[in-house]
Amino acid sequence: MAISSSVLISACGDGEAAAKASRPAMPAVTDSIVLGMGCFWGAEKRMAAIPGVLDVESGYANGDIAGTYDAVLAHERMRQWGKTSLRNHAEVVKVTFDSAKVNLETVLIQFWESHNPTQGDRQGNDVGSNYRSAVYTHDASQQAVALKTRDAYQTALTAAGLGRITTEIAPLEKYFTAEEYHQDYLVKNPDGYCGLGGTGVKYPGASSAGQSAGMPPLDPATLDLQRQLIVFESADCIYCQKFKADVLEHWQSPVAIARSLSPQAPAGWTLAKALFATPTIVLFEQGREVSRYTGYNGDTGRFWQWLGFHLLTPAQQKIAFEQGTEYPGTGSHLDEKRPGTFVDPLSGAPLFRSDAKYESGSGWPSFFNPLPGAITLHEDDSHGMRRVEVRSASSGIHLGHVFDDGPPPTGKRYCINGNVLKFVPDKAS
Structure with missing residues (x-):
């Protein structure tokens, strides 16, 4: 399963046993339908939340190849390279439900609300024909309900400014149960990847069957x-x-x-x-x-770097992300003597107090002590020198270097680029 976020893929015997033990015995009258919503891990969890659903099984459906995880991934690569025209399976879930407690329309309402059916061969972080939105039916009555609910949901999507539904609605031709480690995956691996929760558009005239994504936008x-x-x-x-x-x-x-x-x-x-x-x-x-x-x-550093390239000037970016250095005597805050705090310009986290600042004669703002936990230290062998680099602990940006020629009580000189500091004066008491 191709995903953009790192995922913990480890089996948990106790979780697997608990998941199986929690499955109720099947009543006399049941029905089932096969649904494709992208990654089947998150789909399984969402469909299992519907009252009256008895079991949700991950699988592969309606392709022309072997029904295994490795075969599906390998075949999708071949399709993307233009080396085959054979149809790939969709990752699907087989939803088995008690017809006396929940009807097919309710199941399909949760299906429509729980993913984005307008994206074609894509869902969440996952791209490929194996992640297509699909409803695979076993008789004409299921087909009719699927088409009816699709048309109703399309009305709501259109009113919300979204595109056309691309969901494939067709008879189920082939189905293969997925490997055991895919079953109840998010029960066994609570930190596992779940994907996007839907478009946020409610199905018209009905409340969500389970965990609805229909939340209002911010005011x-x-x-x-x-x-x-x-x-x-x-x-x-x-x-x-x-x-x-x-x-x-x-x-x-x-x-x-x-x-x-x-x-x-x-x-x-x-x-x-x-x-x-x-x-x-x-x-x-x-x-x-x-x-x-x-x-x-x-990766917090990557997030702050993204934000920094929109909030910082080019000169600040060069210091923060390329370990640059301003020319001595040219940076900000050299003469700042007011009571206050020097903070990270991105995260706003406090770095140094003004009462730890002193005149070093170096041409850069200098401090003999940082605030507790504010910085991290790193060996720096660049430019043929051995120095100790100072970074902000909150955002990871480069601040400067520390040397052992400072005043008491620490004997340290934290030599900091003033252009990557923001000064916040103390409020008048």
């Missing part, structure tokens, strides 16, 4: 029109939670940031294109998207 009155970051999330996205823990819970940046469970832009604001994965962090200026960062996977 623009609560946002900063001049410059605003919005983190577009989905309810079951483990990487959204990771971004929250790694970045949002420590947010001190001067740029306003907000979180949205709707994939739609605030009213009157404009996205450059539809979202296809979560989290996606979008930078808006004057209500229009200027850049986006898609698919956070724990």
Whole structure:
């Protein structure tokens, strides 16, 4: 399964046993349908949330090749290289449900709301014909319900400004059960990849069968029109939670940031294109998207670098990301003596207090002590010298170097480029 975020792929015996034990015995009257929603890990979890669904099995359907994971991936590569015209399987889930407790229309409402059926051979981070949206039926009555619900949902999508549904609706011709390690994958691997939760458009005239993605967009009155970051999330996205823990819970940046469970832009604001994965962090200026960062996977440095190339000047970027150095005597804050704090210009995290600043005569702002946990130190052998580089612990940007010729009490001289510092004066008491 080709995904853009790193995934933990490890078996968990206890989780597998628990998942199997939790499956109820089948009642006398059941029905089933086969659905393609992109990666079957997330599809399995979403369809299993419907009351009355008895079992959801991952599999491969309606292709012309062997029904194995390796065969599907290899065949898709051959298709992309133009070396075969044979049809690939779709990754699917076989949804078995108690007809006395839930009808097919309710199952299909959850299907339509839980993914984006307008993307063709793509879903979330996954691209390829094996990730196509599909409804594979076993009789004419199922086909009729599938077409009816498709047309109803298309009306809602069109009203919301989205494109045409590309979902394949056809009789089920071939079906293969996926390998055991794919079954109940997110039960066994809670940190596993789940994909995007849908378009955010509700099925007309009905509430969602399970975990609906139909959340309202953010109110623009609560946002900063001049410059605003919005983190577009989905309810079951483990990487959204990771971004929250790694970045949002420590947010001190001067740029306003907000979180949205709707994939739609605030009213009157404009996205450059539809979202296809979560989290996606979008930078808006004057209500229009200027850049986006898609698919956070724990690399905070990469996120801050993306943001830095939009917030910092070219001179600041050269220092922050290329270990550049301003000419002595040319940088900012050399003569700054007011009580206050020097902070990271990207993250806003405090770095040095002004009472730790002193006149070193070097031509760069110098400090004898950083704030606790504010910096990290790294060996630097560049330019034929052995030095110790100083970086911001929050954003990872290059700040300068530290030397052992400073004043008491530390004996250190933190020689910092003033152009990558922002000074925040203390409030008058």
